[in-house]
Amino acid sequence: MDILGTLQKLGMESGFAAFFLTDGGWKNLIMILISFGLLYLGIVKKFEPLLLCGIAFGCLLSNLSYFVGMGANALYHPELWEAFLDETSPYFHSYGHIMSNAGLLDFFYIGVKAGIYPSLIFLGVGAMTDFGPLLSNPKSLLLGAAAQLGVFVAFFGAVLLGFTGPEAASIGIIGGADGPTAIYLTTKLAPQLLGPIAIAAYSYMALIPLIQPPIMKLFTTDKMRKVKMEQTREVSKTEKIVFPIVVATFVILLLPSTAPLVGCLMLGNLFRECGVTDRLSDTSQNALMNIVTIFLATSVGATMVAQNFLNFNTIKIIVLGLCAFAISTIGGLVGGLVMYKTSGGRINPLIGSAGVSAVPMAARVAQDVGRKYNKTNFLLMHAMGPNVAGVIGSAIAAGFLLSVFGG
Amino acid sequence: MDDLVNISIGNAGVIALLGYLVVFLGLVLLMVVIMIMGKIMVAKAKKAQAAAAAEAPAAPAPVPKEPAPGTAGELKLYDTDPRDAAMIMAIVADTLGKPLNELRFKSIREVKDDEI
Structure with missing residues (x-):
């Protein structure tokens, strides 16, 4: 037995050697450092830790195991997915080819690619969401619509910066402040951008308490921020049960491309409200949600291989994502200002900022800012209306972009 | 396209x-x-x-109960421990700078982190 030869072979096949011997191996090193940074943000700074930890570790795993030209032991193979999407390739849309060559994270990623995980996350979100505040004040839906402004402004900005239509649509949806929707749309339209878009979406959602308050102060006066809103009416159980059925029927008929997201969101909500499926509601909110979060986060992180992530487009996406978030907040606030004027000053415009669908973070920010100016003010339940309206609004925005660019 | x-x-x-x-x-x-x-x-x-x-048969109108002096009115608790409720009411009264018997609490409900 050639011990020296075996040791040499082991050395040459190791990741340590690959950093220096493969084409662009040093980039993997940078990605590994980035994954450490993301882990720090998730664990120490607690930025969306349930997702960021998984995303960061998926990124770490794929960059530890995949090097250009050395993919035999890789957990995620970008070239398999490139062939899957390439119309000229014999493996175009061939899951068989993926399955027979896949690493562990490729298998996980099939759930993202098929749109399963984002839809299941929406099922859990639906089971966790109380749409009561929206039902008691249906005008909140207007704020949820106004706060989608950032989606379309960022889309336009991305086209100006040279992105293709489908890529720009995927970048724009970051402004919807809704992670699963952003992942769903990006997987369908521009899967090569999934890593940076998911990172931007979840990072900015975690940074909402820093991003929104200065904008809220800029667009409102002290007098407006102090407005105390009247208590809304109580919503009956029947209304809460009928609501998911009506929304699913109405929105899916209006925009069929929203069916996976809106359908699952409303199914989860029906489980919660109907009173006879408590076990299913509990599973959707907890066990299923947690399991899917693990698969979704690690497989999204796995797409952050150095060759796809380390380029100028990533920086552009991060900047556009921030603009999208800020402009969506402005859109919601302007909607709030219009309602303040038309209601004769009875509506606090701060609740407009909660129209971005980061639930319940954006509503909490509206509550905190409102309380700062009037200690007796409790805006939380009023802000939850636009907040959950934003979830439906961003799903409609995604459905629109998917029907335009999805072919 | x-x-x-x-x-x-x-x-x-x-x-x-x-x-x-x-x-x-x-x-x-x-x-x-x-x-x-x-x-x-x-x-x-x-x-x-x-x-x-x-x-319903005509019944004599119920006489509204006068809250005892010093109470915060009738209160419904949902998923909230009475001790926590007492603490919350005390904090609210302190924050507002008003005596507790001038405030009327209708209900206190725990909003869980994962509840929206």
């Missing part, structure tokens, strides 16, 4: 505007549907209440 991939700035502007309008249109229509649904439900509830009131 190629027009949409390599999209012109003009087309992008039109799509952005159209998209925003579609979102508004969808949610405005949904708002109208929910408002109609709410009106029907409220009307039904009122009818049911009226019917129940008509069926």
